[in-house]
Amino acid sequence: MFRHTPLRYGALVLLASAALFQAFTAEYFGLEILTEIVILAMLVIALDMVAGFGGMVSLCHGALLGVGAYGYAILSTKLGLTPVVAMAGAVAITGAVAWVIGAICARSHGIYFIMATLAFGQMGYSYVFEAPLFGGDDGLGGIARLDLSLIGLDLNDGRSFALFSLGVLAAIYGVAVLILRSGLGRSLSGVMHNEQRMRALGLTVWRVKADVFGLSGLISGLAGVMAAQHVMFVSPGLLSWTVSGEALVVVILGGLGTLVGPLLGAAVFVLLKHEVGALTSYWHLVVGILLIAVVMSRANGIFGWIEARFGARIERRAADAVRDIDPREVKTDA
Amino acid sequence: MSLDLGFWTLQALNALQLSMLLFLLSIGLTVIFGLMHFVNLAHGALYALGAYFAASAAAVGGYWAGFFLAPVAVAGVGVLLYSGLIQRMRKSGPMAQVLVTFGLIFALLDITRIVWGDLALGLEVPDLLAGRVALLGVEYPAYRLFIIALGLAIFGALAFVLSRTQIGAMIRAGVDNDAMAACLGINVERLFFIVFCVGCALAGLAGAVAAPLLSVTPDMGLQILIPTLIVIVIGGLGSLKGAIAGSLIFGFVQTFGAVLAPQLASVLIYALLAAVLVIRPVGLFPAKG
Numbered sequence: 001m002f003r004h005t006p007l008r009y010g011a012l013v014l015l016a017s018a019a020l021f022q023a024f025t026a027e028y029f030g031l032e033i034l035t036e037i038v039i040l041a042m043l044v045i046a047l048d049m050v051a052g053f054g055g056m057v058s059l060c061h062g063a064l065l066g067v068g069a070y071g072y073a074i075l076s077t078k079l080g081l082t083p084v085v086a087m088a089g090a091v092a093i094t095g096a097v098a099w100v101i102g103a104i105c106a107r108s109h110g111i112y113f114i115m116a117t118l119a120f121g122q123m124g125y126s127y128v129f130e131a132p133l134f135g136g137d138d139g140l141g142g143i144a145r146l147d148l149s150l151i152g153l154d155l156n157d158g159r160s161f162a163l164f165s166l167g168v169l170a171a172i173y174g175v176a177v178l179i180l181r182s183g184l185g186r187s188l189s190g191v192m193h194n195e196q197r198m199r200a201l202g203l204t205v206w207r208v209k210a211d212v213f214g215l216s217g218l219i220s221g222l223a224g225v226m227a228a229q230h231v232m233f234v235s236p237g238l239l240s241w242t243v244s245g246e247a248l249v250v251v252i253l254g255g256l257g258t259l260v261g262p263l264l265g266a267a268v269f270v271l272l273k274h275e276v277g278a279l280t281s282y283w284h285l286v287v288g289i290l291l292i293a294v295v296m297s298r299a300n301g302i303f304g305w306i307e308a309r310f311g312a313r314i315e316r317r318a319a320d321a322v323r324d325i326d327p328r329e330v331k332t333d334a
Numbered sequence: 335m336s337l338d339l340g341f342w343t344l345q346a347l348n349a350l351q352l353s354m355l356l357f358l359l360s361i362g363l364t365v366i367f368g369l370m371h372f373v374n375l376a377h378g379a380l381y382a383l384g385a386y387f388a389a390s391a392a393a394v395g396g397y398w399a400g401f402f403l404a405p406v407a408v409a410g411v412g413v414l415l416y417s418g419l420i421q422r423m424r425k426s427g428p429m430a431q432v433l434v435t436f437g438l439i440f441a442l443l444d445i446t447r448i449v450w451g452d453l454a455l456g457l458e459v460p461d462l463l464a465g466r467v468a469l470l471g472v473e474y475p476a477y478r479l480f481i482i483a484l485g486l487a488i489f490g491a492l493a494f495v496l497s498r499t500q501i502g503a504m505i506r507a508g509v510d511n512d513a514m515a516a517c518l519g520i521n522v523e524r525l526f527f528i529v530f531c532v533g534c535a536l537a538g539l540a541g542a543v544a545a546p547l548l549s550v551t552p553d554m555g556l557q558i559l560i561p562t563l564i565v566i567v568i569g570g571l572g573s574l575k576g577a578i579a580g581s582l583i584f585g586f587v588q589t590f591g592a593v594l595a596p597q598l599a600s601v602l603i604y605a606l607l608a609a610v611l612v613i614r615p616v617g618l619f620p621a622k623g
Binding site: 057104105107108110111112114115116118119120122123126127129130131241242245248249252281282284285287288289290291292295296 | 367373419422423426427428429430432433434436437438439440441442443444445447448556560563564567597599600601604605607608611612615616
């Protein structure tokens, strides 16, 4: 189950203050990068929920992001709905799609689960690529951003949009933590550690998996809506399996199953992409080698390594301080 | 749409040619997986490397130099990969293997771009196979017939090796139960190494024969990867029968889907894959019962 350690709180505070500092001081280019990081962070939180806490390594989250983005684009431009309604609609559609995918794939494990989700992602990609309704290869343009002039925010301004995205990310993080701490989240961890035992305890395993996958889909859909609003344009490339692969790379670089690590991973990944991309056009080579090195080192990503190195010490000190007051946490063998 | 017999013969030959190309790729991948439960996503990148080696060698020594050199060179790359990375990743879970080979895709993609540049390379069909052949009432390019024949020949050779020779029996034993095979004195690790090299060589061969049909670009490996994975998952991991059945299903569904229902063609194969995974989660002909 997910738990905030002092180290995780510290990392969150650091990341949030760095993001806020950037949001208030950066110029146009800096704000664009910040928004890109924030939107990627939303997607990797969704992916970490299913992969890190449910063992469901999904290669269709890029496609789910695309469903959210296209859903918003179609609902707002073709059907003429107001942005708020279109946002809610797109998120709901993505959640429903994800729930169905989760329910169908719940029986598969390991490599078969990866392949099955990949198949569904590619199915969406090729459909969007070919269907004339979605503009095919050309994509769809002219997507409006949310109108928040009621509370005095003009989202067409880069700074306001970056701050708004940060707010959305904070809300998503909070919701993800709540989900993982709820009964559903605990059941999911149980399923990941021992599916047989959870079934013997009377749990409907596929329902738990599908529900969490659906919730994760809602978050991916919201990330997609934000991505569509950010660039005001959607193209089939959003649904491509390499987007899902990159999201998975970010989760692994940051630290699977830590929820804070992927946020760090998103920041590192986007910054690396822009810094290395400015030096050489071969930044995939750098990412590839980095990924191989991280996986071969057997550390759980950057944040996992930090936790293994310093986490225990900090936690022990903190535990000494609160032991007499709060003996709430009971460790089990799971 | 023309409905005469010649049209359908032509489509069937096209489907068969696509199937054979996919078969060359998927057989290596599926036996590697079946024998050692190793997921090599970089198999497509090896195919792209094969095409590049073939194009480079063909520029010097003609098509046949590329045709024979590419498998050897790609097998050499396979040996490097095996001793550098894959041997160490054997005991890791599927997740770590998927990620390492995913990193390899990125790295190999950029290495091909550094060595050969971003522009597409072309490769001429050899003079011997340049013409067209009249077959069953249609004119069909000789080179595509050559691919079909090559695929069938390799299928026949592999079927013979796997079912009739000692090393084939050892491979089947290893796929069936690697721990028991090791107990019976089979060096499973060395067997895996050999199979891995043969798989890489076949991927290189597939790249070399595909090069004159498609243009040789850095992302050709990424494009072929998904069809190859679909083939092995539909067919079932680890078996020759699964690889050939999966390739034929993919080739025919893709080709006839494009003819009969162009709007649905690309979705059709993924829907089929999803259906197979739901009904038979381990594929149609898995090596293990």
